Amino acid sequence: MTAGKFEIKAYPEMWKDLDMDVERFDKMRLMLGDIYEKTYLSQKNRPSGMAYFDNMIAEIHGGRIKELLAAKKEGKPVIGTFCVYIPEEIVLAAGGVCVGLCGGSQGSVPDAEKILPRNICPMVKSAFGFKAGRICPYFQAVDLVYGETTCDAKKKTWEILDNMVSTYVMEIPQMKKQTDQDMWLAEVKEFKTKVESLAGKEVMLEELNRAVKTMNNKRKALQRINMLRHTNPTPISGKDVLLIEQIAFYDEPVRFTEKVGELCDELEQRIQDGVAVPGKNAARVMVAGVPMALPNWKLHNLVEGAGAVIVNEESCIGTRYYKDLMDEDGEDIETILQNLTRRYMQIDCSCFTPNNERIDQVLKEYRESDAHGIIHYSLQFCHTYNVEEIRIREACEKENIPYMFIESDYSPEDVGQLQTRVEAFLEQISG
């Protein structure tokens, strides 16, 4: 495998300019390249349209960062995010860029644990560690980190993170009553003012409407690929779709939409030609729960390594990001902001109470994806998902849906045990 060896491209000069710990970061880059090669390039019968996304990974610490720096040079705001609650339309309308930040790796957790408590969510620790250790070019490049109050670990970490990088926090309501919606609308307006001050210009109606369309098109492209993978047998691996969902958070939206569209055309052709990725009788698994931030491919690797295929992610890096569209062609900015608030309030994050919509959504996606069973995946100390799991389990039991709950973190120490559990679950659903 030496000739075509996959490598994430190095940009040491640029990293130095970004005040990164270059030596350490370079080691992580090589490791990530190896893992990517093993996890992704070893898959058989991949669609050729995945080449674009492979290249996005090869340029994850270079080409894409260059684009962000060029945007900054033109005075466009670059905002780092962690959550699907950021009103991206507003940032786009101001000419700005949203990028998902690093936060899915064990490598940065020790950096975080020097400061943060150990018993909080690994995603929050990993993200914080990436900034504390100066080992994420995105964190180094952004003007602002967008934080939100979806959980206690996050909202309190933002206070500490703000000392290292300017962190703007938006209050996300925990209920969906009228007062909560009013409050969220006020928050959205305040966020718009913040973005306008960063961009040095006011957001205009035409630009906002264009941004709404751009985001809708991106969501539609993601909906389309998710619908195509639901075909039985599926034309694309779950790992590949997860990767696309992860890249959705940092790629340029118009280009991304086009590339996902091209891949979808190819998948349609594959379906017509009867080209499938897994074996004929492969078990089909749906994953529900917490987001899997890049490069968290642990569960997908285990499930697909055991011969099954993942056909849906009910998650923020997954359907929760793209299942809801927004009304287009608003007549005035006030109306658009109200539509926007309504759209974002449909997101069924476990931070909400009550959250019956999510239970219904999980069952709906299970049926639509033609899955044979559900694995609910959660991270340690993610209390809202871990408790909500009980209700998901009860709903699955009621509907006779084979179900398993996995709580894990980013460390490899439980891989052996998880493999046994995943394989036993697959034996169970395969009869």
Place this chain on the structure above:
Amino acid sequence: MYVGVDLGSRTIKVVAFQDGRMVDYKIEESGFAPHEQAREMLTDYKADQIVATGYGRHLAREHFADDVITEIKAHGIGIHAVLPQVTTIVDVGGQDSKVITLNGKGQVSNFQMNDKCAAGTGRFLEIMAASLAYPLVEFGPAALDSDQEVQINSMCTVFAESEVISMKNRGAPRQHIARAVHSSVADRILAMLNRIGFDKYVAFSGGVANNPCIVSMIRGKLVGVQVAVPENPSIIGALGASIEAAKLGESQA
């Protein structure tokens, strides 16, 4: 002849199966190269099919096994073969403890496994026995002799060991501490049983089922439930694998 191999974390078990019954078995401690040792243990048999289970199952498939099944399925098949009325299995092995429920046909319908720490497993008992200077085989009987127990509060192996050490240093009698250790493992197993639910017939499988104190404690706490221990609980996984091998062989014949 069909052979099942269970490459567990502490021991390797081999069961030979022919004409619908077990004809031979072997148990050895896992060495450094489990697949080589397992292959050595297989040389006496002319196996038509070999099915591996346990932590080393994939390694075994790389080297000699025809197919693999998980310990969960293997214990399900094994217990169903020797105790067909059982619908709930408690399987406590070296590194893992599991509760498995079976449907009427003996297929796994649900299971729970301990989280990634060693609490409530055979390894936990080993560490505590060593800390109290008991050989493992004497640990259970000694605990059974005690009529009194001190309370162990920590389930974490490392913290529980610290607790045991401080009890020793406060002068608590050794067999009382031993009983407390056993009680904490039994409570852990009961918690898993309660979480998953159980019927009238529960079987205890895996190496820890050889420990008389744990079995007696579980029996004492499950009122109205028949808790059966098969004759040789350590080999149930290997037995299940050998039955699967026979099934595989017959379907190919």
